[in-house]
Amino acid sequence: MIFYFSATGNSKYVSKSIADTTNDKIIDIINIENYKFNLEDNESIGFVFPTYFWGVPPIMLDFIDKVEFSNYNNNYVYSISTYGY
Ligand SMILES: Cc1cc2nc3c(=O)[nH]c(=O)nc-3n(C[C@H](O)[C@H](O)[C@H](O)COP(=O)(O)O)c2cc1C
Secondary structure (H helix, E strand, C coil): CEEECCCCCHHHHHHHHHHHHHCCCEEECCCCCCCEEECCCCCCEEEEEECECCECCHHHHHHHHHCEEECCCCCCEEEEEECCC
16 A cells, blocks of 8 residues: 655656556545555555655645554555655
């Protein structure tokens, strides 16, 4: 399960490339209303977003604060930050 935020498309492209390779699904965090997700056993959790001012965009930090996972059992969690400079 890959959660992404992308303003100009780079982070979406990265998310989709990974998902196509790993047979994963991608979820745009914009306009998400239900923050509860059920994980499959051993399903990895990815967060992909642009670097904003050498940090994480507030919208992604807000999402990470709110998201809740059921069936979480030390699943692998990773993040990828695209950048421009
Ligand atoms: C408001 C803003 C701040 C940014 N800050 C940085 C930065 O600190 N370092 C960097 O390398 N790129 C920075 N960038 C460039 C983006 O991280 C880069 O273009 C990214 O790939 C855009 O991803 P997206 O197409 O998924 O929106 C910034 C872009 C914006 C719009």
